[in-house]
Amino acid sequence: MTASKRKHPKNQSSKTVSVEQKRVSQRITLLGSKKNSPSGKALFTHYHKRFLLAFSQFIDNPHCHSKKLHDLHFCQSVLKGLQERQRISCVKVMTAIFCFLETQSLQVGVGKVEHMDTVTHDAIRRMYVTCWDEAISETRYFATLKLFKMADFLVVDAVFVSDRDVLDNLDLLDDDLPKIYSKAAYKSITQKFMNVFSHLFEQDDVKDSFKKGIAKRIKAGLSNVWIVYEAFSNSYFRKKRNRANLKRGDEARYPQGKAVEPSIYGANYLSEH
Secondary structure, three states: OOHHHHOOHHHOOOOOOOHHHHHHHHHHHHHOOOOOOOOOOOOOOHHHHHHHHHHHHHOOOOOHHHHOOHHHHOOOOOOOOOOHHHHHHHHHHHHHHHOOEOOOOOEEEEEEOOOEEEOOHHHHHHHHHHHHOOOOOHHHHHHHHHHHHHOOOEEEEOOEEEOHHHHHOOOOOHHHOOOEEEOOOEEEEOHHHHHOOHHHHHOHHHHHHHHHHHHHHHHOOOEOOOOOOOEOOOOOOOOOOOOOOOOOHHHHHOOOOOOOOOOOOOOOOOOOO
């Protein structure tokens, strides 16, 4: 086999890994290790690391894991998938999100004694800098989140809340009326995303890490329960993306029952002619 034929994608080994995917995988392994992490402690558990390493294969091969990532790869177009730079951003942003991911509930937040607190997008972007030693623009960050949401891999619910405890005081002045404030959105990874890598659930090291993570949280007295707030307004709507309705071009030109005369010039050719 000549050198030119050997370089063709069809003739390359399936085990060939690009430089970028190798760099991302090595960084994920580094962040999940206490000894080698730049901060001196692991940013996520071994459980998280195994799922992130499996997801990193998406960079080179968007058809990996039995094509279960096609909902993400073709979320923008059913004909053209995501570009390589978009797939790299997906893996990097998901790594930053996993740093706040609670393994049992798949909620993105910080556990506290009484409840689990949500995290802001700014906190995730700062964690992105910690993970990858580079900043991510606000535009690219939210564009990547939109890809996850269109693939139903990420759920973000934003609500506005009010402090009802203040309403118990009936002697309120105008300046002391309940102030309405915005709470950081509830973010969670869907079970659909985790099921893409369902083969990992049967791995002994993954199961052990999952159990240790839960035991460690319980021992520390941290909660993974979100506070449920009551929305004061119905002005918030969550819109779901609908795929474009594809229609054959000849349906408008040839309505049902219309007789079409064959033309020697073409442009109205039917299978019956």
